[in-house]
Amino acid sequence: MTWRGPLTIGVPRMRRLISPDSMKRQDDTSLKVTVEFAAVERATPLGHWGGEQEIATAVLALIASDFITGETIRVDGGRHLS
Numbered sequence: 375m376t377w378r379g380p381l382t383i384g385v386p387r388m389r390r391l392i393s394p395d396s397m398k399r400q401d402d403t404s405l406k407v408t409v410e411f412a413a414v415e416r417a418t419p420l421g422h423w424g425g426e427q428e429i430a431t432a433v434l435a436l437i438a439s440d441f442i443t444g445e446t447i448r449v450d451g452g453r454h455l456s
Contacts, residue, residue, distance in 0.1 A: 388443045390436045395450030398423035419452030 396414060415422055432449045436442055448454050 388440075390442055390444070391446040392429060392432050392436070393446050393448050393450075394424065394429050394432075395448070395453050396423075397425050397429065399425075417453065418450075419455060422451065424449060424451055 398411060411423065428449050432447050436445075436447065
């Protein structure tokens with residue numbers, strides 16, 4: 375189905391978090407799940423689901439910069455704005 379939860383990157387005093395919203399897995403194809411997915415897509419400002427690639431991109435951005443500290447990066451397609 376979907377996955378939610380924060381990922382902590384770095385040492386405690388320089389904690390950086392990735393906070394993904396619901397993410398779609400490749401094998402979610404049942405009709406019930408498809409109807410639920412369509413509702414989430416309509417509620418997401420970017421209009422589509424995220425997945426592993428969006429999370430990986432955010433993680434790589436935090437790893438690439440040691441100057442970002444104490445931040446939580448929301449990977450949710452703008453759903454927190456709704």
